[in-house]
Amino acid sequence: MKNILVTGGAGFIGSAFVRRMVQRYPEFHIITFDKLTYAGNLDNLLPVKDAPNHTFVRADIADREAVRATLEQYSVDTIVNFAAESHVDRSILDPDAFIRTDVFGVYTLLDVGRQHGIGRFLQVSTDEVYGDVHEGFSVETDPFLPNSPYAASKAAGELMVRSYFVTYGMDTVVTRGSNTYGYYQYPEKLIPFFITEALDDRPLPVYGDGRQVRDWLHVDDHASGVEVVLLHGKSGEAYNIAGEDLRYNIDVTHALLKLLGKPETLIKHVPDRPGHDRRYAMNADKLKALGWQRQMTFEQGLAATVQWYQDNAWWWRKIKTGEYLEYYKRQYAARLANATNVSS
Ligand code: NAD
């Protein structure tokens, strides 16, 4: 392993992985390959901008020729695929791009990678492939029951990876991370969205009763989980990366308001997301057996994240313009007009 292609490395989790690997492994050449969609952001890579062991390539994982040329130019021997359309609400509004990137893009990377003779292929997946987990904790052998177009596209991508392992003997591994939060997260996902809205005294639209449960994982713990699986995971296997910190959305919202010193009157309960999974929860024993351990508790991580968004308005204020505002209008205008109650 020497020349590692990190696709989607300008996004939230991919950039945390790139920053980590560039700094920890000067002997590796990290090539970030990213289309720079609305979610990709070169500011996320500023800390490694001048690193001699990092290169950035702007291209699309569904573009066979661009993938081929990059694998060849940089003698790539390893692929870590973070590239994806990643937001459930956008997948409900417009599923097309999800199929193109999360399914066809994964297939393209696998197929060109196989022809090029790459070694390890790591696919970054999600707990959402398991669907709604009413009780207990998902283990890696549980069936896939995805419920949103996003989750279905990620499940399909994973199944392509499995087929390349079984049929062509490719060296593949998969990670399934839980809900991730931390610095540099695009402010459409729950935590950065609510922090940045609350900082501007704007309403926080909680879907339904807010009693949905998510398992929260700090982005640096997610990146270290991917690193451990890349280096030590067994070929053909999948590994859950779980924070094992389960919280109701409404409790996360209260905690954020408290950290920010903002009033609870900002909370608006709005009509629920269609097909909304009530609970995600995973068991991380398989990854722990490889030596991985979560470093950040949710309390520590949330406080650090709030502080980062307070200190780095330069990073998120320029995102909350243009296309972002169009999306905000489509997603929230009617919902907020139908807000039924206000928590106190
Ligand atoms: P993100 O939306 O912040 O970043 C995605 C990145 O992929 C962006 O830089 C974007 O420009 C790039 N990209 C999108 N389409 C591309 C294409 N066709 N070709 C090349 N690059 C493309 O996403 P994220 O939250 O960092 O998630 C990264 C990965 O982790 C995804 O695969 C996601 O499914 C998975 N995941 C995310 C979470 C979470 O809570 N955010 C949890 C578990 C798993």
Ligand code: TYD
């Ligand atoms: P999100 O960050 O979109 O991640 P996911 O849907 O992948 O879990 O949402 C986390 C939870 O927060 C989810 O249950 C939906 C809820 N949510 C809201 O209640 N309001 C919002 O505006 C957003 C973006 C999410």
